[in-house]
Amino acid sequence: MSEVAIFLAHAVALEAEAAERYDELADAMEVHNNPEVAAMFRKQAHFSRLHLAEVQGTVKDVELPKLKPWEYQWQSAEGPESAPVERTHYLMTPYHCIHLALQNERRGHQYYADVAYKSQDPDVRRLATEFAAEESQHVVMLEKMAATVEEPEPDWDLDLDPPVVSD
Numbered sequence: 001m002s003e004v005a006i007f008l009a010h011a012v013a014l015e016a017e018a019a020e021r022y023d024e025l026a027d028a029m030e031v032h033n034n035p036e037v038a039a040m041f042r043k044q045a046h047f048s049r050l051h052l053a054e055v056q057g058t059v060k061d062v063e064l065p066k067l068k069p070w071e072y073q074w075q076s077a078e079g080p081e082s083a084p085v086e087r088t089h090y091l092m093t094p095y096h097c098i099h100l101a102l103q104n105e106r107r108g109h110q111y112y113a114d115v116a117y118k119s120q121d122p123d124v125r126r127l128a129t130e131f132a133a134e135e136s137q138h139v140v141m142l143e144k145m146a147a148t149v150e151e152p153e154p155d156w157d158l159d160l161d162p163p164v165v166s167d
Contacts, residue, residue, distance in 0.1 A: 001065045003121040008055065009064040010115075011131060013072060014108065015052035018081035019045045025088055032090035032163070040097040048081065051134065058127065080107035091159060093152045102142040109135035 022045035029038035074080060081104045088100070109132050116128035 002062075003119065004123045004127065005062050005064055006067075007115060007119070007121075007124045007127060008059045008062055009067055010072060011055045011112075011127075012052065012059065012064065013067070014079040014081055014111070015048050015055055017079040018083075018104065018108075019048035019052060021078075021082045021085075022048060025083060025085070028088070028090070029092075034090060034092070036094060037092055037097045040094055040101075044097075044101050047138070051138075054134075055131070075107075075111075080111040081105065089157055090163070091157050093149075093156060095146075095149045095151050098142060098146045098149055102139065102146060105135055105138040105142055109139055 022041045026038045026041035026045065029035070029041060072079070078084075083100050083104050089096070092100075112128045112132035112135055116125050116132055119125050119128065
């Protein structure tokens with residue numbers, strides 16, 4: 001299997017996992033009646049799907065390998081743009097959502113930039129450089145959004161009547 005095919009399989013998985021995770025987080029926010037943040041997560045899922053469609057357009061003539069979960073070469077157990085569930089809270093605000101997405105996009109950019117730097121294959125370097133540039137645009141967009149959203153009060157997560165978790 002070519003290095004390009006392996007790289008593109010990673011890119012497809014990265015974007016698909018990100019969209020899926022954003023949808024999961026949106027569902028959780030809806031359950032907790034946090035519609036504003038749920039809508040923001042849905043928007044991030046949409047952006048991830050748009051980028052996935054672009055990547056899939058690149059792979060239309062390439063047979064991708066069917067990698068097993070443990071064969072992906074991520075820095076952690078999940079793809080670089082998959083939002084860590086443990087960083088979410090049912091009372092999180094748009095500020096938190098934007099900053100979480102910003103960190104995801106920065107990790108995605110770093111992933112592609114690292115691949116571009118380390119690969120010996122000129123086609124992989126070219127594609128990874130293109131994908132890193134696109135992720136960089138996402139970072140800039142989210143940084144602009146972050147500058148317009150007010151940071152919440154220190155006790156933003158205080159809930160005098162928290163949900164009951166049954167065993």
